[in-house]
Amino acid sequence: MNLNQIDLNLFMTFEAIYTHGNLTLAARHLNVTQPAVSNALARLRERLDDPLFIHAGKRMNPTPMAQRMIGPVRQALRLLLTGISAEEDFDPLTSEKVMRIAIGDIGETILLPRLVERLRQLAPLMTIQAFQVPRRSIPRRLSLGEIDFAVDIPLLANSQLIHSRLMSDQQVCVVGQNHPLAGKAELSLDDYLSLTHILVSSRPRGGGLVDLELGKVGVSRSIAVRLQHYQSAFHMIEQSSLALTAPLQLTRMYNCRTFPLPFAAPNLELQLYWHISTDQTEAGKWLRDQIFSVI
Missing domain, CATH: 3.40.190.10 (Periplasmic binding protein-like II)
Known part of the structure; x- marks a missing residue:
């Protein structure tokens, strides 16, 4: 099937339904009406000849085809968003970026006070939002851009994530x-x-x-x-x-x-994770430099 036969906006609807598991929540996320979401799903079902989602109570569960699609669709949307919003002349002194980081108790106590102090000096208009997320959801949240970085113990390899050791402590x-x-x-x-x-x-x-x-x-x-x-x-x-x-x-x-x-006991090791789509952005590189410099 050629992509020129499909309205690419339908994939944004597909991703929202997959993420929220509910047409009403997907419509709210996309800022459209529920009938508009239902119509878009019907068109995509017809084009792909697959139901994509099956009702199970109040939730819509993805079919095997939808499960195969979600990774490439999310990556494509993320890369497109990054390309559109990339700051060619990133200036930390004037940037109002909100840096969202998934981080646990140890990293929040050791890393964040130093990082906040450094950003107050070098990027006074930036803000930091830190919170814990379930470990299994880290790759998905990074791919969606819901978080910019994650600090966690070494995880299983994921082709969409880049990581580097942040600290190792006895x-x-x-x-x-x-x-x-x-x-x-x-x-x-x-x-x-x-x-x-x-x-x-x-x-x-x-x-x-x-x-x-x-x-x-x-x-x-x-x-x-x-x-x-x-x-x-x-x-x-x-x-x-x-x-x-x-x-x-x-x-x-x-x-x-x-x-x-x-x-004998192994050191506690923490890694910094980020998504491959942000690896070469000016803001992403600058923020990583600040994180590694304070630790």
């Missing part, structure tokens, strides 16, 4: 200054296993990196509390006999006692 055991073991010179493995621990994780279940390593030698630690953020964990160990395993850079921000882990 993990240490942390207790409060008044903890019974705070006066020791070092912790043994038995000491570590005798502690009651806090686990910080954005996931609702499963252990962390250290739990995987402990499992390799046939032991496990006692976890009494599971939290989403390190900040609350550090405050908790100040007022309890609990222990925490955390990146070394974070511990320097709190009044606590740190010990090297008494077993």
